[in-house]
Amino acid sequence: MTRSTPDSCPGVLRLHQAADGPLARIRVPGGRLAPEQLQALADAARDLGNGALELTSRGNVQLRQVRDAAALADRLGAAGLLPSRTHERVRNIVASPLSGRVGGWADVHGLAADLDAGLRADPRLADLPGRVLFTVDDGRGDVSTLRGDIGIQAVAADEFAVLLAGADTGLRVSAREAVEVMLDAARGFLDLRGTGDDGQWRLHEIPGGAERVVEALDRSPAGAPLELGAAHDLPIGWLDQDNGLVSLGAGVPLGTLPARTAEFLAAVERPVFVTPWRSLVITDLDEGPAETVVRVLAPMGLIFDAQSPWLQVSACAGRPGCAKSRTDVRADLAAAVESDRVRSGTPEPARIVVPAEDVTVAGRQHWSGCERRCGRPTGPVTDVVATPDGYRVDTH
Numbered sequence: 001m002t003r004s005t006p007d008s009c010p011g012v013l014r015l016h017q018a019a020d021g022p023l024a025r026i027r028v029p030g031g032r033l034a035p036e037q038l039q040a041l042a043d044a045a046r047d048l049g050n051g052a053l054e055l056t057s058r059g060n061v062q063l064r065q066v067r068d069a070a071a072l073a074d075r076l077g078a079a080g081l082l083p084s085r086t087h088e089r090v091r092n093i094v095a096s097p098l099s100g101r102v103g104g105w106a107d108v109h110g111l112a113a114d115l116d117a118g119l120r121a122d123p124r125l126a127d128l129p130g131r132v133l134f135t136v137d138d139g140r141g142d143v144s145t146l147r148g149d150i151g152i153q154a155v156a157a158d159e160f161a162v163l164l165a166g167a168d169t170g171l172r173v174s175a176r177e178a179v180e181v182m183l184d185a186a187r188g189f190l191d192l193r194g195t196g197d198d199g200q201w202r203l204h205e206i207p208g209g210a211e212r213v214v215e216a217l218d219r220s221p222a223g224a225p226l227e228l229g230a231a232h233d234l235p236i237g238w239l240d241q242d243n244g245l246v247s248l249g250a251g252v253p254l255g256t257l258p259a260r261t262a263e264f265l266a267a268v269e270r271p272v273f274v275t276p277w278r279s280l281v282i283t284d285l286d287e288g289p290a291e292t293v294v295r296v297l298a299p300m301g302l303i304f305d306a307q308s309p310w311l312q313v314s315a316c317a318g319r320p321g322c323a324k325s326r327t328d329v330r331a332d333l334a335a336a337v338e339s340d341r342v343r344s345g346t347p348e349p350a351r352i353v354v355p356a357e358d359v360t361v362a363g364r365q366h367w368s369g370c371e372r373r374c375g376r377p378t379g380p381v382t383d384v385v386a387t388p389d390g391y392r393v394d395t396h
């Protein structure tokens with residue numbers, strides 16, 4: 001598959017003209033935000049945007065209705081959130097959020113940071129399409145389920161499976177080798193893709209792409225292929241760290257974090273991780289402060305209950321952010337949650353069209369304003385898609 005339109009992924013220096021105004025996407029490699037960075041994002045959202053941070057399905061952050069792009073770039077640069085003007089849109093790196101704190105074979109956050117530095121150090125890698133996704137999984141298999149283009153997953157304390165196009169290649173590398181192998185794989189993808197904006201955006205779009213990159217890496221497979229994609233628990237609620245401290249996993253309804261809530265989180269003065277499941281992990285807390293965080297932030301809308309229906313649902317931007325949307329999807333979905341029409345359990349097989357106020361669905365579900373279904377999570381998900389006659393509920 002080749003593209004006839006250029007890669008239009010937004011960044012900070014190239015805003016997307018959404019229906020409700022300019023939209024900026026800020027890459028957060030590995031999802032890690034220092035407190036002062038979270039504060040800078042909260043300030044920018046309030047002063048220059050619509051007053052909220054949007055969390056994306058790749059663990060990045062978006063600001064909507066940006067009023068002053070130059071001021072935004074200056075502020076984010078000062079906060080260390082725009083360390084490269086040439087490579088900003090290729091820094092799509094997700095890492096296991098709990099790595100190094102709760103379980104997992106290895107602490108991979110350092111590898112994610114080294115990968116980011118390696119990407120930025122190679123001028124040619126600025127040509128990677130903004131859609132290419134790197135995954136760095138500490139062995140629990142959480143971010144590998146995102147089926148990135150290039151990734152690693154720990155299989156022992158110092159052994160990593162190399163993943164390409166969402167599957168295990170059988171190649172095994174040490175921690176010392178892992179970053180350079182991922183960078184070489186990215187270069188191999190560029191070689192296959194050719195130059196210009198009309199090439200493939202993702203490795204899986206190239207016939208035999210993963211196999212050809214493996215050939216270029218010139219290494220012999222050494223492991224039985226891993227089965228990827230098993231279900232994993234979302235990191236929500238109280239999570240005891242291996243070192244005696246506490247992490248708190250917090251769901252963010254529809255991924256929209258008000259600037260005021262972000263300010264409270266920044267004031268906790270601990271690293272916060274943005275997850276690719278539109279949630280946050282607040283780390284390195286003593287028990288007393290952790291209890292205070294829950295007491296203060298739960299009433300502000302953050303979700304610490306793993307059974308919350310908000311954790312079953314996601315939605316595209318819908319109106320007013322997207323001109324293609326048939327309706328305000330998020331408002332309809334919020335009404336469904338608040339009126340107990342998002343149920344637990346397994347959905348009945350169905351393909352029906354019903355008015356918004358009658359949509360009642362069990363289990364994981366993604367609501368969309370049109371057939372493109374932007375932001376749909378991977379895995380078994382019921383589609384709820386706006387049509388001219390109501391919402392089509394489609395259980396696969």
Ligand code: SF4
Pocket residue numbers: 316317318322323324325326368369370371372373374
């Ligand atoms: S799914 Fe359709 S309506 Fe929703 S954001 Fe994408 S293009 Fe817009």
